[in-house]
Amino acid sequence: MYDYDHLEEIKVRRDDQKLYTFKKGDFKRLRLQDIKDMLLLLVQQKLTNLTIDERYSLNVALRVFTRQIVIQRRVEDLQLGVESYQKKLNLTKPDTFRSNLRKRTAYTxxxxxxxxxxxxxxxxxxxxxxxxxxxxxxxxxxxxxxxxxxxxxxxxxxxxxxxxxxxxxxxxxxxxxxxxxxxxxxxRLMRNLEKFVGGRKYGNDLRLLERTI
Missing domain, CATH: 1.10.287 (Helix Hairpins)
Incomplete structure (x- = not known):
């Protein structure tokens, strides 16, 4: 309907320098770092081994998968009563009190x-x-x-x-x-991924992703 091509698989080279193949059902096994690395390669136009149609399909697949990750994290945070990557106090307070802390040395x-x-x-x-x-x-x-x-x-x-x-x-x-x-x-990575799936153009995507580290 929207002229999207079907992406059969994605190959990822991880830190061990080995190639790993993922199909749609395997996307949940990808790490956030894998997604960030592929997005960077995509927005920097370094995937010269792919055709324009293949890069377009990869872009769509990454956006869909990233949106699923963001939604899943949001649901988990709501279940925990926590806004884990927002710059504000969380709804669920951490367990910070112990009766024997008064006489202990701070930062030990x-x-x-x-x-x-x-x-x-x-x-x-x-x-x-x-x-x-x-x-x-x-x-x-x-x-x-x-x-x-x-x-x-x-x-x-x-x-x-x-x-x-x-x-x-x-x-x-x-x-x-x-x-x-x-x-x-x-x-920081989750915030940048949220902004990526929010519809920003490639130039902003790259600057956001590069500031992750």
Whole structure:
């Protein structure tokens, strides 16, 4: 009806430098990074091995699949009561309180549940659980990440407790920084994919996607 061609399969080269073939039923196995990589190749017009019709079909398939991913993520967020990639507080509050946090040192690891102690806006010790990072807004994640990153690099800042940070403290801080970076990256990627399927032109698509990293 809309003159769309049928795309039989997509081949993806992943980090291991091996080619993987996906058909329509396999699209759910694709990672968001796979989608981003293919979109970048498409908007940068580097798929010279494909005909114009094949590139058009790939564009349609990626848009349809990306829209399905965005909708699925939105539904999951609603089920959790969470707006996981919006720059605002989430509807479901994270589990941040523990009775023994008052005497603990801020920005040190907490064992059970796994997480890190941080200072909230009222200068109170609170717990940021590693499995609840999606419940924190971007601003809070950035603040905690900055403090942990300063600790790993040995940078002395007024808001960081004056103490000697052990190698184990720095190692745990690096692990938490990596977890936060992964969460923030996924949010940026989802925002860019949302804008891509929103009907923007290729020029804007490219700038948005290139800013993902």
């Amino acid at each position: 690891a907490y064992p059970d549940p796994k997480g890190v102690i941080y200072k909230d806006q009222m200068n109170r010790n609170r717990l940021m659980r590693a499995d609840e990072l999606h419940k924190f807004n971007d601003g809070m994640l950035d603040d905690v990440r900055s403090a942990l990153n300063d600790i790993t690099k040995g940078i002395r800042m007024e808001y960081i407790p004056m103490r000697k940070w052990s190698n184990l403290d720095k190692k745990r801080a690096r692990v938490m920084v990596q977890d936060i970076d992964k969460q923030l990256y996924q949010r």
